[in-house]
Amino acid sequence: MTVRTRFAPSPTGFLHIGGVRTALFNWLFARQSGGQFVLRIDDTDQQRNVQQALRPILDGFQWLGIDWDEGPSLDGGDSEGPCGPYFQSQRSAIYQAAVERLLQAGLAYRDFAKPEEIQEEREVAQREQQPFVYSRTWAAETEEQAEEFRAAGRTSVVRLKMFREGVCEFRDAVRGEMQFDWKQEQDHVIQRADGSVLYHLASVVDDYEFKITHVIRAVEHLSNTPRQIFIARGLGYALPEFAHLPYVAEPGGSAKLSKRKLDKYLKNREFKQLFEHGDAVLQRLGRERNPETFNPVLVDFYQEVGYLPTAVLNYLLLLGWSLDDKTEVFSREAMIEAFSLARVNKSPASFDPQKLAAFQDREMRGVPAKQKVALVLPYLQEAGWVSRPPPCSTADLLSRVLAAAGDRIKVAGDILDYPEFFVQDDALCYDERAVEKRLRKPTEAARLLSALEVQLAGVEPFDAPTLDKLLHDFVAEQEIKIGQIIHALRVAVTGKPVGLGMFETLEILGRDSCLVRMQHALQLL
RNA sequence: GGCCCCGUCGUCUAGCGGUCUAGGACUCCGGCCUUUCACGCCGGCAACACGGGUUCGAGUCCCGUCGGGGUCACCA
Numbered sequence: 026m027t028v029r030t031r032f033a034p035s036p037t038g039f040l041h042i043g044g045v046r047t048a049l050f051n052w053l054f055a056r057q058s059g060g061q062f063v064l065r066i067d068d069t070d071q072q073r074n075v076q077q078a079l080r081p082i083l084d085g086f087q088w089l090g091i092d093w094d095e096g097p098s099l100d101g102g103d104s105e106g107p108c109g110p111y112f113q114s115q116r117s118a119i120y121q122a123a124v125e126r127l128l129q130a131g132l133a134y135r136d137f138a139k140p141e142e143i144q145e146e147r148e149v150a151q152r153e154q155q156p157f158v159y160s161r162t163w164a165a166e167t168e169e170q171a172e173e174f175r176a177a178g179r180t181s182v183v184r185l186k187m188f189r190e191g192v193c194e195f196r197d198a199v200r201g202e203m204q205f206d207w208k209q210e211q212d213h214v215i216q217r218a219d220g221s222v223l224y225h226l227a228s229v230v231d232d233y234e235f236k237i238t239h240v241i242r243a244v245e246h247l248s249n250t251p252r253q254i255f256i257a258r259g260l261g262y263a264l265p266e267f268a269h270l271p272y273v274a275e276p277g278g279s280a281k282l283s284k285r286k287l288d289k290y291l292k293n294r295e296f297k298q299l300f301e302h303g304d305a306v307l308q309r310l311g312r313e314r315n316p317e318t319f320n321p322v323l324v325d326f327y328q329e330v331g332y333l334p335t336a337v338l339n340y341l342l343l344l345g346w347s348l349d350d351k352t353e354v355f356s357r358e359a360m361i362e363a364f365s366l367a368r369v370n371k372s373p374a375s376f377d378p379q380k381l382a383a384f385q386d387r388e389m390r391g392v393p394a395k396q397k398v399a400l401v402l403p404y405l406q407e408a409g410w411v412s413r414p415p416p417c418s419t420a421d422l423l424s425r426v427l428a429a430a431g432d433r434i435k436v437a438g439d440i441l442d443y444p445e446f447f448v449q450d451d452a453l454c455y456d457e458r459a460v461e462k463r464l465r466k467p468t469e470a471a472r473l474l475s476a477l478e479v480q481l482a483g484v485e486p487f488d489a490p491t492l493d494k495l496l497h498d499f500v501a502e503q504e505i506k507i508g509q510i511i512h513a514l515r516v517a518v519t520g521k522p523v524g525l526g527m528f529e530t531l532e533i534l535g536r537d538s539c540l541v542r543m544q545h546a547l548q549l550l
Numbered sequence: 551g552g553c554c555c556c557g558u559c560g561u562c563u564a565g566c567g568g569u570c571u572a573g574g575a576c577u578c579c580g581g582c583c584u585u586u587c588a589c590g591c592c593g594g595c596a597a598c599a600c601g602g603g604u605u606c607g608a609g610u611c612c613c614g615u616c617g618g619g620g621u622c623a624c625c626a
Contacts, residue, residue, distance in 0.1 A: 350564035433588045511585040523587040
């Protein structure tokens with residue numbers, strides 16, 4: 026039997042980081058055993074814009090390299106695969122048949138209660154501190170009864186006729202043997218009066234129809250499992266294996282990570298740093314921040330500011346799973362090879378922005394120079410610092426800047442921290458505080474800069490080693506400390522107090538730019 | 551509140567009765583390197599929630615307490 030797993034996003038427009046982790050585990054498990062990973066769209070409750078709401082989710086998966094064998098097409102349109110359609114909204118006939126069978130088997134009944142009647146019973150139970158058990162007062166046992174209710178103007182939903190004694194036992198690949206009392210289960214509604222069907226029914230039917238062998242999902246579904254087993258058994262289905270993953274917890278806390286609590290997380294120092302780093306990239310781009318999606322709880326965030334998908338994946342992999350006591354770097358292939366459900370943790374893991382950053386750092390260091398150029402280019406273009414298509418000089422300039430930058434570029438968008446290499450000399454911005462501190466305040470700065478300028482004009486070749494030597498000779502000659510000239514020089518040619526290595530910077534800018542900029546800086550004084 | 555789950559450094563984790571005076575990683579704190587920044591290098595702080603058992607021996611097994619969380623829809 027070939028392994029088949031699934032991820033069933035509901036088209037909300039958001040791809041939650043916890044959801045990605047669930048999808049990742051499903052994907053890994055399928056890939057590892059040469060099975061299939063299916064994407065099914067849970068849109069039983071959605072009405073409009075499914076395609077549009079699906080787009081960011083599919084985009085996210087594509088960006089991360091989590092590919093699906095069956096499911097909607099890349100643009101969120103019609104589904105592809107032998108078990109389709111993969112949109113639940115298009116599968117009503119199949120669900121209807123399942124509901125009929127449950128009804129016929131006496132495992133479900135038509136209930137003609139009004140919502141407020143149910144509500145009342147529920148409140149009574151609550152007041153008496155008892156679990157709510159529906160009286161089945163309005164349950165139609167026969168067609169005659171149903172007619173009576175209908176004649177009285179009532180409409181019906183279909184409810185499961187749950188067992189009221191005994192236990193439901195099943196094995197969970199992460200948690201071991203599970204037991205739930207049937208009597209805790211309510212007579213869940215599986216079909217509404219309008220004929221639309223509810224999640225649990227659809228989910229169980231589809232898992233069967235899609236031949237899903239392993240249901241790997243968030244632990245929130247653990248307590249839903251008995252009712253799903255009830256449905257599956259009632260329909261004569263063989264049960265899939267279950268694996269309930271712990272949820273991803275909020276930074277520094279133990280509650281479930283939620284995209285709606287951004288304001289709260291922003292009070293966490295590390296999380297705030299993560300957010301502001303991304304925000305800085307956006308500001309440099311001049312791009313409007315979409316408050317709905319620009320949120321580190323959603324993958325859009327990482328894609329937008331230039332994280333590496335492999336870093337995000339590797340970090341997520343280790344959130345609730347580990348191979349051993351030391352291995353933590355996994356390539357895509359290595360994670361597929363190493364993953365196992367048995368080593369998934371039972372307890373929730375909290376989202377740690379700093380650890381994510383560490384993975385991103387490490388991953389970024391491993392990116393080959395050429396690829397890094399490609400990573401960074403779109404940001405420069407969007408900022409308007411490089412034209413489209415890029416002039417042929419760009420690749421060379423970029424690889425030199427990138428080489429000099431080393432690991433200062435943490436995410437692709439960080440390239441925007443170095444406008445000095447991309448703007449025209451006369452368009453360079455000077456940091457006012459830096460000018461004050463390094464040029465105006467030290468009385469000798471202007472004199473030293475002028476003297477150095479003369480030497481720079483004549484030095485050959487204009488490259489980092491030569492400039493390094495020149496500057497050190499200059500320092501000896503002037504009997505100053507190197508700090509007295511180098512900071513002033515940096516501000517003069519880059520406009521900023523911090524930057525890449527001084528000599529590499531000079532070399533990349535080239536003699537002409539350096540001299541023009543020094544001139545300009547001297548005029549500021 | 552009912553039911554269920556979880557509980558090792560701040561965080562992610564290793565640990566499946568003795569090799570644990572508890573290991574690794576991130577963070578943090580010192581120091582080195584250094585023209586800034588970012589790296590790098592060296593060193594350091596830091597945990598078995600608590601209480602009872604079982605056992606020659608418990609982080610590891612059992613029970614209880616406490617703590618945290620999930621779930622209780624005509625949402626998914």
